[in-house]
């Protein structure tokens with residue numbers, strides 16, 4: 001292994017700028033003559049707008065313009081498009097109500113944007129926004145997904161009856177019913193997957209300018225600048241793409257929330273064109289809480305049928321998914337193809353049926369948040385398996401082992417569409433149990449008991465699917481986009497390399513890991529490789545970073561482009577070395593006539609290609625630069641085992657995670673330091689979901705947890721040290737063998753935590769605790785059983 | 793408009809500010825020191841942490857005019873002029889204690905103050921408690937805690953920077 005090649009724990013090169021304050025996030029950009037936008041948002045969950053009076057705001061000091069939804073509509077600005085269409089059980093398309101950039105006639109959630117004030121300073125814009133007088137007629141609102149589907153519920157969109165966006169299903173219902181009919185045990189569980197607020201630490205921001213020739217540039221906090229350019233250019237503002245440059249520079253975390261095309265991007269770009277001055281908008285955190293797409297929010301009923309020995313016979317799931325007030329860009333895909341298709345998990349359950357009703361409510365739109373659908377599936381399944389163990393009396397680990405898809409069964413076709421290429425669930429289970437000293441747990445439980453504490457241990461053996469693909473298949477499933485990735489490899493005349501990747505780094509460290517891949521593959525010194533991303537003016541059309549796809553899809557595109565470089569290099573070398581191209585070998589940056597000492601370095605080949613004096617010019621173009629688009633053949637399937645150990649203080653109900661072990665199969669590891677960091681960060685978010693975080697709305701749609709004072713973000717003292725191990729099987733269908741590691745932490749951990757809590761409370765006969773398992777919830781459970789405890 | 797004079801990263805500056813301008817706005821907007829970040833509007837994330845007369849403060853909780861006569865140190869002023877990183881910066885890099893980098897400047901400034909104030913030593917628990925005012929959404933804090941423990945060793949002379 002080269003010092004900085006694949007597998008080396010290289011320290012990140014991007015850190016030098018981040019550690020010295022030299023990072024360049026969107027809000028750090030300022031353009032000459034820049035104006036500031038402030039958005040007046042709805043403070044009503046649901047209301048008709050009878051009138052908007054902007055005259056006072058328009059006359060306020062420093063104000064340059066005030067625009068409402070009517071102004072945008074009059075100028076032909078379109079609504080925000082949805083990138084995925086789901087079909088109902090009966091084959092009809094989902095309801096797709098309009099999503100105006102600024103409200104038209106009605107507001108549907110707290111935070112719905114109504115008007116924008118553009119002024120010389122931020123303070124002036126904000127002051128003036130207060131002066132906008134809006135005549136609201138309040139309408140009844142609904143926030144809870146169950147309430148929204150009840151008869152007589154208020155309608156979020158007048159033309160969407162019952163608030164149902166779609167009523168979708170997957171699987172073989174008849175086979176499932178037959179299996180349930182002959183089952184020895186049927187286990188049932190109702191569970192809620194709590195709504196979360198992503199809260200990347202950098203609030204969203206957008207800065208747009210339009211030059212004298214009508215060319216636009218938008219700097220935006222995005223995970224996928226090309227997708228924004230396409231959606232905004234083609235569907236919202238009708239700007240030709242060649243005149244619209246979108247730059248996503250350093251971005252301070254995304255976790256899904258920065259995938260989507262948001263209203264503010266369109267607002268500042270449109271306004272910059274109208275005013276011919278740069279316009280900047282930066283979210284205040286309280287705006288992030290009511291305008292960034294939120295995550296999760298499922299209510300499910302699940303049933304598992306087992307035979308006498310504990311073999312899973314069938315799984316039946318019914319889920320209500322809250323979509324919020326409007327369809328965010330990829331929202332429809334989350335509770336369907338990113339969720340129900342994962343319900344086989346790591347188990348060979350032969351029959352599965354799931355139905356999902358996606359529902360509009362008067363809440364902030366919901367879309368993908370770290371894991372997106374897959375945490376919901378893993379949580380449901382891993383809780384259900386623990387309940388099955390409890391109710392059948394079979395040990396929870398033995399029950400899992402009995403039902404694992406065995407390593408020799410790959411490729412394995414699940415009953416819910418996916419075909420897994422590789423995995424070894426026994427291996428990750430075994431290693432995780434070992435690292436967590438599972439054997440020694442009962443002694444620790446007894447010791448804790450002597451200290452008056454309730455100790456529990458929980459495991460989850462989860463599966464996820466990443467790098468969603470191929471484009472043709474996702475197109476059939478309703479995606480309105482392709483899901484390939486692109487890379488251009490430019491070998492410079494002196495042999496150094498610049499890579500232009502369509503993936504985007506907002507914390508993942510691509511500048512380091514991608515350079516490691518190139519150093520490894522082309523044998524170029526690591527220092528001589530530079531990675532460029534996040535600028536549509538530089539990078540070919542790429543799809544960006546989400547769903548743990550950067551390495552598996554983006555990295556594979558790089559390998560494919562490098563292979564083209566090597567193939568061309570071989571022809572050049574053959575010419576220079578007077579051999580046939582078939583006889584040229586390439587290794588460690590050197591082209592060699594096989595079995596001889598006749599060689600040319602990559603640098604020499606590059607130089608010959610750019611100064612083609614002695615060059616096969618008849619058959620080869622000069623230059624050494626290749627672009628490849630890589631469309632994966634399948635998803636990748638990381639998986640693994642998380643073990644969580646908790647201690648509960650029965651006096652206060654406070655749960656402390658005292659040990660956490662994650663052993664994940666992420667396929668090929670490029671940089672173990674970064675993989676560990678990704679897993680630790682994901683686990684922190686998963687523990688956050690399980691114990692602390694909850695976006696709470698009251699029945700009328702008021703967000704009660706609208707700041708860091710009410711929404712409990714995990715802090716350093718809420719979290720344990722996290723032991724991370726990787727035990728990899730290789731992905732069989734991409735050239736790197738990579739599966740992805742960005743989301744495993746957030747997917748595997750919530751069920752491990754709740755399983756541990758239920759285990760700690762097992763003497764009380766507790767079957768389930770909904771997330772977040774707050775001290776109040778736990779304390780109430782313990783209190784309810786106190787009389788019995790005292791009696792014993 | 794009122795004027796405020798202060799020393800920022802060793803340099804004397806005098807700037808006109810509105811009375812309501814926050815210290816963080818002065819740094820970012822008037823002085824172009826964009827390394828200090830803003831992550832919230834309720835003084836809870838610590839992304840804006842700087843040193844004021846040697847102590848860490850959240851620069852979003854202070855008016856610029858309150859910094860009259862003060863010495864402010866921001867992330868930009870931490871490394872030596874020759875580019876040598878402060879041991880805390882060095883250990884953050886060594887232990888992969890940052891991902892997106894957004895919380896990092898505030899985290900580093902808080903961590904230095906924490907280590908300075910505990911020459912007697914810092915347990916993992918104390919480090920975690922000491923970071924109560926700083927949010928990081930990326931790292932899960934695990935590596936931040938490790939980095940701070942390692943920097944403590946160097947800053948209090950128990951270990952040479954390079955050997956850590």
Ligand code: FES
Pocket residue numbers: 829830831832833834835836837838839840841850851852853
């Ligand atoms: S910006 Fe100062 S604490 Fe959040």
Ligand code: FES
Pocket residue numbers: 201252253507889890891892893894895896927928929930931
């Ligand atoms: S590194 Fe991203 S918030 Fe801390």
